[in-house]
Amino acid sequence: VQKKKNIATYIKQYLQPPIAFLLEEIGIKAEKEGLHAYITGGMIRDLIMERPSEDMDIIIEGDAPSFAAAYAEEKMGTVHIHESFGTATVTLPDQIKVDFSSARTEYYERPASLPTVRHSNIREDLYRRDFTINAMAASICPGTFGDLLDFFKGWEDIKEKTLRVLHNLSYVEDPTRILRGLRFEYRLSFRMDERAERLAKEAGSSIKTLSNSRTINEMKLLFKETDPYFSLERLYELDVLDDFLPHAYWGFRAKEMLEHWAVPLYRESWFHYLLCLYMEKPDLLAKARFLAVSKEQKRFLESFIYLSGLPRSFYMQRLGTIHDALSSCRSEDLEAVSAYFKYALSDYAVSEALLDYQTKRQQLPLLRGTDLIAAGMTPSRDFRHYLFEVEKAALNGEMTTKQEALQFVTGRLQT
Numbered sequence: 001v002q003k004k005k006n007i008a009t010y011i012k013q014y015l016q017p018p019i020a021f022l023l024e025e026i027g028i029k030a031e032k033e034g035l036h037a038y039i040t041g042g043m044i045r046d047l048i049m050e051r052p053s054e055d056m057d058i059i060i061e062g063d064a065p066s067f068a069a070a071y072a073e074e075k076m077g078t079v080h081i082h083e084s085f086g087t088a089t090v091t092l093p094d095q096i097k098v099d100f101s102s103a104r105t106e107y108y109e110r111p112a113s114l115p116t117v118r119h120s121n122i123r124e125d126l127y128r129r130d131f132t133i134n135a136m137a138a139s140i141c142p143g144t145f146g147d148l149l150d151f152f153k154g155w156e157d158i159k160e161k162t163l164r165v166l167h168n169l170s171y172v173e174d175p176t177r178i179l180r181g182l183r184f185e186y187r188l189s190f191r192m193d194e195r196a197e198r199l200a201k202e203a204g205s206s207i208k209t210l211s212n213s214r215t216i217n218e219m220k221l222l223f224k225e226t227d228p229y230f231s232l233e234r235l236y237e238l239d240v241l242d243d244f245l246p247h248a249y250w251g252f253r254a255k256e257m258l259e260h261w262a263v264p265l266y267r268e269s270w271f272h273y274l275l276c277l278y279m280e281k282p283d284l285l286a287k288a289r290f291l292a293v294s295k296e297q298k299r300f301l302e303s304f305i306y307l308s309g310l311p312r313s314f315y316m317q318r319l320g321t322i323h324d325a326l327s328s329c330r331s332e333d334l335e336a337v338s339a340y341f342k343y344a345l346s347d348y349a350v351s352e353a354l355l356d357y358q359t360k361r362q363q364l365p366l367l368r369g370t371d372l373i374a375a376g377m378t379p380s381r382d383f384r385h386y387l388f389e390v391e392k393a394a395l396n397g398e399m400t401t402k403q404e405a406l407q408f409v410t411g412r413l414q415t
């Protein structure tokens with residue numbers, strides 16, 4: 001028989017007083033209405049780990065949406081109801097959010113003296129969750145305030161720093177739990193147990209059914225809070241990397257690009273981190289198009305694909321010559337391709353040429369249209385052409401001063 005645990009002292013000690021007060025208030029209201037209310041999920045996990053939490057997930061044994069609607073009205077807050085899920089989110093006037101979900105109550109008619117029956121619904125609710133450490137609930141009603149429902153040894157797993165799934169279909173039901181698992185591993189220094197790892201390794205076909213947007217959303221969360229090297233290494237170990245991200249390859253080139261390009265230049269950018277997985281061989285970058293969701297990401301990736309696909313002989317030409325093709329490229333794109341040639345292809349000469357081009361281009365222009373007007377010339381369409389010629393000559397080192405540039409253009413315009 002499970003020894004009864006109570007976390008009331010943790011609530012008092014680790015939650016901000018206004019949060020603890022809100023919980024008590026909700027519990028009292030639930031009891032008045034003949035319902036029962038529990039906190040659940042991350043808040044309990046954090047409390048047992050002696051950490052603060054503001055994440056109020058409340059289970060109502062009863063109809064959560066109507067309870068939440070009445071609560072919101074009382075507190076002059078707003079309520080957002082998801083009828084089909086039996087859930088509701090209340091936003092209080094000070095912007096604090098409280099999430100409510102329903103546990104079914106069919107057995108309520110039975111005599112109250114059957115606690116196992118009474119709890120069977122909430123037990124079922126908790127059983128459907130991701131990991132045992134998140135599958136506890138604690139009463140917030142008066143009289144039982146803080147009493148912990150821990151059917152699956154979540155407390156023990158927290159103490160042992162272990163991530164255990166509740167049943168064999170946990171990842172099949174929701175493959176993003178594997179990514180959540182990695183967040184918890186990193187954030188809490190926990191580790192999946194042998195079964196959780198084995199099930200992840202077997203989840204390939206379920207992972208492949210995930211929509212692009214769900215995968216990307218979870219990847220965003222993952223890279224927001226973990227070290228990318230840790231996460232990619234773990235996904236590789238679990239053999240699920242290319243199930244989540246088709247064609248992804250965590251090899252030497254990806255590691256080099258991550259370390260020398262994505263991490264130093266793009267902190268916390270899931271997009272740039274994941275792009276590194278598509279640099280193992282030429283043409284692989286094109287397979288990463290599904291990652292580019294924003295307009296800017298699409299623009300960047302297309303430019304990257306184009307620039308990395310140009311032959312090295314192109315980059316080995318004089319700077320003035322490559323300026324024809326690269327003048328409209330952003331510096332950021334040139335830096336990326338320079339890093340790609342250096343770290344992914346070990347082609348230092350091209351990498352240097354690109355950096356040289358980019359540095360010298362930043363020193364342009366030697367001469368502007370306004371300089372030509374000031375020198376008494378009438379604006380014409382040819383201006384732009386000759387100014388570009390000046391840029392090319394300057395990049396080739398054939399021209400270094402404004403005076404030389406001016407002479408060059410005046411000469412051309414007069415012929």
Ligand code: CTP
Nearest residue numbers: 041042043055057128129130131134135174177
């Ligand atoms: N949950 C789940 N499966 C998921 C997402 C969530 O079982 N794919 C459950 C877990 O019990 C979790 C709860 O829903 O504790 C609330 O989810 P969420 O707020 O996303 O996670 P937290 O555990 O609170 O984690 P965090 O500290 O990152 O907010």
